[in-house]
Amino acid sequence: MDDRQKPPAPTSPPKPNSSPPAAADAVQRTGDPAQNGTAPTTGASGAHTSAPSPTNPSAPLSPEAVKVASQELATALIAAATDNVAISAGLTPAAATDQLKSLDRQRIADLIEQIKESADKLAADQPSRGDLKILSRTMRELRYAFKVFSPYRSRHKVTVFGSARTRPDKPSYEQAVKFGRAMAEIGWLVVTGAASGIMEAGHVGAGRENSMGLNIMLPFEQSSNPIIAGDPKLVHMKYFFTRKLMFVKECDAVALFPGGFGTLDEGLEVLTLLQTGKRDMVPVLFIDEPGGKFWQPLLEFFNDRLLADGM
Numbered sequence: 001m002d003d004r005q006k007p008p009a010p011t012s013p014p015k016p017n018s019s020p021p022a023a024a025d026a027v028q029r030t031g032d033p034a035q036n037g038t039a040p041t042t043g044a045s046g047a048h049t050s051a052p053s054p055t056n057p058s059a060p061l062s063p064e065a066v067k068v069a070s071q072e073l074a075t076a077l078i079a080a081a082t083d084n085v086a087i088s089a090g091l092t093p094a095a096a097t098d099q100l101k102s103l104d105r106q107r108i109a110d111l112i113e114q115i116k117e118s119a120d121k122l123a124a125d126q127p128s129r130g131d132l133k134i135l136s137r138t139m140r141e142l143r144y145a146f147k148v149f150s151p152y153r154s155r156h157k158v159t160v161f162g163s164a165r166t167r168p169d170k171p172s173y174e175q176a177v178k179f180g181r182a183m184a185e186i187g188w189l190v191v192t193g194a195a196s197g198i199m200e201a202g203h204v205g206a207g208r209e210n211s212m213g214l215n216i217m218l219p220f221e222q223s224s225n226p227i228i229a230g231d232p233k234l235v236h237m238k239y240f241f242t243r244k245l246m247f248v249k250e251c252d253a254v255a256l257f258p259g260g261f262g263t264l265d266e267g268l269e270v271l272t273l274l275q276t277g278k279r280d281m282v283p284v285l286f287i288d289e290p291g292g293k294f295w296q297p298l299l300e301f302f303n304d305r306l307l308a309d310g311m
Helices: 063-079 093-125 129-152 171-185 198-206 240-249 261-275 296-307
Strands: 027-030 084-087 157-161 189-192 211-216 234-237 253-256 284-286
Touching: 129 211, 129 234, 129 240, 157 171, 157 198, 157 240, 157 261, 171 189, 171 198, 189 198, 198 211, 211 240, 234 240, 240 261, 253 261, 261 284
Parallel strands: 157 189, 157 253, 189 211, 211 234, 253 284
Antiparallel strands: 027 084
16 A cells, blocks of 8 residues: 555644652553654743753753653653553653653564564465465555554544435434534544445534545445545555454544444444453444434343343
């Protein structure tokens, strides 16, 4: 898959970070430190401020410099969510942040080596051409999707599922337009399957600048809607499983409008991932048109059969 022009960096403010933990001889956290670089920041007066140099910890510190350095350290610590990280005692916040970034670079290098090692083992296994095509396409699709979504990781996103066959004159289409518009007004990106129907409606409401798309390549009906077509925030994917991974991995909420097998499949998979802990908890909304009862039988089935039978 050829690289396209890198999409512009988002302009909305990033998600807030928690305050840094209290100092101790050593801090234990779990996770992958953030990969952001260090840059001077601009204070309220317009002057550039920076964190204290780790080589000169005794230099005078302005309150703004302390705040910036502490926020950077907090960001790195919060991002550590999967691996044990030990921070050396006695470091300034800026030096501790640099240490975390160095550890992160090493972990990234280790992961690249693991990918290369797996490729070498794959060659030795002498797999079939069909197996290799699946692996090759999967890695290319995910690599490109990660590249497209990476500049927007600080933006909240809602994934919208729904039927591709819903016509613009239907109440549920207008409901999806209103929903997309409301989410864009509060700074969220609207991610859909990029096709027609409900997916198009979500993009119509959000507008091109606040829309992202994950289109599936099918022999019928799945061309991109005119709102997102040709946009650098649109990714075309061959496999449903890579597409669904991106839908769930990148979102902060999920909204389901009336739809068919595809919508039911996507919604139930999200619920399964939440139930099994494979995905952090996010809101899942089953949205109907005003006065509609599309989702009511499913809710009743959940309550009367699944919950009642202890499933």
